[in-house]
Amino acid sequence: MRQGFLLLALLAMIGCNNVLAQQVENEQPDTEIKVVDAPEDQAIAARLGAITDAISGLEDVEISVTAGVITVKGQVANAQLKDELTTIASRLEGVVHVQNQLQEQLAVSSRLAPATEKFREILGTTVQMLPLLLLAVLAVLLFSLLGSWLSRRNSLLRKLGLSELATNLGMRFVRLIVTSIGILIALELLDATALVSAMLGVAGVIGIALGFAFRNIVENYLAGVLLSTRNPFAIGDFIQVDDMTGKVVRLTSRDTVLMTLDGNHLRIPNSQIITSPMTNFTRNPLRRFEFNVGVSVTLDLVRVRELAISTLQNMPGILTEPRPRVLILELGDSAVSVRVLAWIDQRKTDFLKARSEAIRLVKTAFDQAGIEMPEPIYRLHMVDMASSDADNSQPVSTVPMQPAVVNADVESIDVSADTTIEQQLKDELKQSAEENLLPAATGNKTD
Known part of the structure; x- marks a missing residue:
């Protein structure tokens, strides 16, 4: 209840303040505005005329003043001068009102006059700065020639062991740096060092854009420099x-x-x-080839290995040192996987020919020795328990050692280096x- 009374009292106070403020605003001053020693109309017109004569483009403006009201007529070059004259006239003492009846000039000659005047100013400034311009151009030319001369002196980088592409890239950087120094000196002579910051900013933005646009080209170029160096x-x-x-x-x-x-x-x-x-x-003239062979699980693997090694040792093009090797890889369900390895000299022996002939000769030697190279099959053996002891007493089959390669076959082997490519x-x-x-x-x- 108490809070409700407080709220009503607050609203009443706010309403009273609004009413008082409105009454103050509606009150009108009782005193009159007195003008003491107000300037005469002729003095105002003379003062404004002197001002317009001093401003370029307002020389032909007609000015009349009556009871403190200024009326301006005539033509001006643009709307900016028209607005400026109104502002100046309204600031004069004793002016009550300004009637701006000025018109913009639409003739071509009047439009070209400011541009012609600006061009004359630029031309005059250029003539005055002509010695500095010539000196700045001379500085750029001298430093550019110096950069070109230094870019052709790449013997130092050659002595450091750099490749041709890396040397050319380094010489281009040298030329760019020397030429940039000449441009900075020229800008300093022309007192345009502020332009350097703007140029660097623009160059940075352009560099980022070009970097994204030609990223692959730059990557490949730098990679070419590294490859030619390494x-x-x-x-x-x-x-x-x-x-x-x-x-x-x-x-x-x-x-x-x-x-x-x-x-x-x-x-x-x-x-x-x-x-x-x-x-x-190619860096190492010696190269090893290898191939896998599957043999029966019932064979003597030691004799299989000796037969394969002896076959490769009799083959032309196979190096005796490092000597051929035969490794047993794994024991499968129906075959034992054997890997045959041998070395050749690539300067005298073709890799593909040697590997092909080695596979052919090892297979021929295994066929002649009766070595079975089974296919991956599964066999089901039905064994009688009574005869199991007799079966276990059977010896493991052995591989007869026969000549691995026939002499006539050896003479027909061609493993010479292939120079077609x-x-x-x-x-x-x-x-x-x-x-x-x-x-x-x-x-x-x-x-």
Whole structure:
């Protein structure tokens, strides 16, 4: 109850204050505004005329003053001068009102007059600054020539062991830096150093935009610089990148060109080569091949291994050191998996030919020795318990040691290095004028 009375009293006070404020606003002053020593109309007109004569574009304005009311007539160049004259006239002492009857000039000559005047000012300023302009241009030209001269002196970077692409990139940076110094000196002479910050800001924004737009091109270029510096391969090397293989033809600033064993050109982006696992089969002239053979579980594995090793030792192109090896991989349900390994010299022996002939000769030797290479089958044996002891007494079958390879067969084996791709690669290098950042091959390479 008490709170209700307080609320009513508060509302009543607010209403009274509003009524009092409205009464104050409606009250009119009883005293008159007296003007003492007010300027005469002629004095106001003379003062405004002097002002318009001093402002360009208001020289032809007609001014009349009657009882403190200013009337201006005539034509002005633009609306800005019209508004400025009204503001100036209203600030004069003794002015009661301003009647602005000015009209904008629509003639072409009047419109061109300000622009002509501005051009004359710029021309005059340019003539005054002509010696500084010539000196600034001379500074830019001198530093540009100095940068070009330094960019051709790449012997120092060559001595550091940098590649041609890395050297060219470094020389371009040197030229850019020297030329930029000349431009900064020219701007300092012209007292336009504030323009440098604006140029740097614009260059930064443009650089970010170009970086996003040409990201792949920049990545491939920088990857080409790294590849040409590290030299992970040379012309003619047989390499593998991911699942792509071929002989290296050339390295460009954007991609690496390979010639596959089918004679096709394969282009791989440099950035992919940098970020992917790569195998170079040519750096080490010795290379090992391997293949798996399945033999029966009833055979003597020691004799199987000796037969395979002796067969490979009699084969042309197989190195005696490291010697061939035979490893037993696993025991299956119906066969034992055996892995045969041997080494060759890629400079004299073709890898694919040697592996093919090794598989053929091992199979021939196993067939001649009666070694069974079973298919994955399942057999069900029904054994009588009474005869189990007699069956267990049977010896394990052995492999008769027979000559692994017939002499006539050995003479017909061809494992010589295949130079078909090498010849096509040489022809490609002679015919194509595309840039190549790799040094020339020192000799024939094989796969």
